[in-house]
Amino acid sequence: MQLGKPRAERADARRNRLRLLEVAREMMAEHGTANVTMDSLAERAGLGKGTVFRRFGTRAGIFKALLDEEAHRFQEQVISGPPPLGPGAGPVERLIAYGRVRIEFLIANLAVAQAAMERDIRAPAVEVDMTQMHLRMLLGQADLDVPDLDILATQLSAALEGPLLLYLASAPPVETLDAEPARRLADGWQTLVERLFGIDAPRGTEGDAPQR
Amino acid sequence: MQLGKPRAERADARRNRLRLLEVAREMMAEHGTANVTMDSLAERAGLGKGTVFRRFGTRAGIFKALLDEEAHRFQEQVISGPPPLGPGAGPVERLIAYGRVRIEFLIANLAVAQAAMERDIRAPAVEVDMTQMHLRMLLGQADLDVPDLDILATQLSAALEGPLLLYLASAPPVETLDAEPARRLADGWQTLVERLFGIDAPRGTEGDAPQR
Numbered sequence: 328m329q330l331g332k333p334r335a336e337r338a339d340a341r342r343n344r345l346r347l348l349e350v351a352r353e354m355m356a357e358h359g360t361a362n363v364t365m366d367s368l369a370e371r372a373g374l375g376k377g378t379v380f381r382r383f384g385t386r387a388g389i390f391k392a393l394l395d396e397e398a399h400r401f402q403e404q405v406i407s408g409p410p411p412l413g414p415g416a417g418p419v420e421r422l423i424a425y426g427r428v429r430i431e432f433l434i435a436n437l438a439v440a441q442a443a444m445e446r447d448i449r450a451p452a453v454e455v456d457m458t459q460m461h462l463r464m465l466l467g468q469a470d471l472d473v474p475d476l477d478i479l480a481t482q483l484s485a486a487l488e489g490p491l492l493l494y495l496a497s498a499p500p501v502e503t504l505d506a507e508p509a510r511r512l513a514d515g516w517q518t519l520v521e522r523l524f525g526i527d528a529p530r531g532t533e534g535d536a537p538q539r
Numbered sequence: 540m541q542l543g544k545p546r547a548e549r550a551d552a553r554r555n556r557l558r559l560l561e562v563a564r565e566m567m568a569e570h571g572t573a574n575v576t577m578d579s580l581a582e583r584a585g586l587g588k589g590t591v592f593r594r595f596g597t598r599a600g601i602f603k604a605l606l607d608e609e610a611h612r613f614q615e616q617v618i619s620g621p622p623p624l625g626p627g628a629g630p631v632e633r634l635i636a637y638g639r640v641r642i643e644f645l646i647a648n649l650a651v652a653q654a655a656m657e658r659d660i661r662a663p664a665v666e667v668d669m670t671q672m673h674l675r676m677l678l679g680q681a682d683l684d685v686p687d688l689d690i691l692a693t694q695l696s697a698a699l700e701g702p703l704l705l706y707l708a709s710a711p712p713v714e715t716l717d718a719e720p721a722r723r724l725a726d727g728w729q730t731l732v733e734r735l736f737g738i739d740a741p742r743g744t745e746g747d748a749p750q751r
Contacts, residue, residue, distance in 0.1 A: 473730055473734070474726070474730070475723055475726060475727055475730070477723075478723045478724060478726070478727035479727055479730070479731065481702045481724075481727075482698040482699075482701075482702060482724075482727055482728070482731060483698065484701075485697045485698050485699075485700075485701025485702050486694040486695065486697050486698035486701070487694070487697075488697075488701075489694075489696075489697025489698070489700075489701040489704075490693045490694060490697050492701075511687055511689075511690045512690060512693075512694075514686070514687060514690070515687055515690035515691055515693075515694055516694070518685055518686070518687070518691065519691065519694060519735070522685070522734060522735050522737075523731070523734050523735070525734075525737065
């Protein structure tokens with residue numbers, strides 16, 4: 328397949344792809360995800376339906392490509408962006424920052440992630456392994472004295488992403504989420520991490536009301 | 540619909556239902572969920588296919604009914620069973636016990652929960668709200684000095700159930716899960732709760748290795 332395929336065509340393909348994603352993003356900004364279809368996207372981008380089909384396969388494929396792009400950008404910020412999300416801050420600070428920005432990311436991309444789910448596949452298109460691996464790395468760096476850091480990373484990933492992934496299965500599709508639950512989830516994440524590290528955590532044990 | 544429907548028929552319906560669930564459970568114990576179909580169930584129970592169809596609607600409906608029964612039994616243990624799962628123990632002890640038994644429950648019912656998912660519906664048939672409500676109640680009783688107990692309950696529910704709910708979406712279906720991940724998840728849950736309550740939690744902060 329590669330033989331005889333001129334480089335110029337690949338550059339074309341890439342340009343078409345970027346153009347289509349740009350137009351899809353415009354259409355979403357105007358009317359949400361519902362009106363982005365293979366046909367409407369081709370028409371507005373001034374490209375043939377065949378081109379859209381070859382690039383994305385299905386309507387969900389358009390959103391998967393958009394989500395991949397966003398996820399890639401997010402990941403770059405985590406790997407090499409400024410602290411505290413990127414390297415340079417302490418692991419606990421980075422854990423908190425990761426959760427806060429991840430919640431924003433998931434909420435901002437909820438509608439896209441939902442539209443990216445293929446009808447016959449149950450797994451959400453959102454990449455969840457990255458969170459688990461990143462939390463695991465930071466927990467390791469933080470020298471937390473917990474016997475099973477792998478399981479802790481799994482459970483914290485679920486605590487962070489689970490409440491939002493639940494929205495992916497909801498019908499009708501969620502176009503936006505209020506700022507209020509986003510803030511509460513972010514604050515809740517921070518509290519959870521701080522408690523885990525024994526930071527600023529008044530004790531409340533059984534039947535033993537904390538002093539206020 | 541209720542008028543003219545004799546009580547005797549309801550008792551019959553109930554007996555058939557229980558009989559069908561019992562036979563389904565036998566069939567699962569022998570060969571897993573795969574061989575339980577509307578036809579094979581009717582045949583083995585010595586009942587008409589129409590009866591099975593009226594009771595359960597779809598094949599997934601059989602497993603949903605089985606799961607409901609198990610969930611009901613679990614819930615009864617939580618509400619009125621012996622402590623520490625049931626009432627009578629302190630809230631932290633009950634939080635830990637709930638998580639440990641819930642993990643066992645989810646693992647024991649993984650194959651059933653998976654088979655209970657309708658093909659065109661993405662949400663798992665497992666009831667997740669109960670966990671959230673129960674954790675919220677116990678967190679409230681424990682007088683934990685955290686500003687947003689609702690969010691904490693949501694995030695802890697996800698930490699507890701998320702790692703196992705992910706298996707529901709997996710293909711091929713999971714018939715069993717090793718004892719090892721179950722034990723690690725249960726221990727991890729206990730550690731998480733203990734840390735949250737500042738119980739036996741050596742501090743490990745940024746760049747600050749704990750004394751061992």
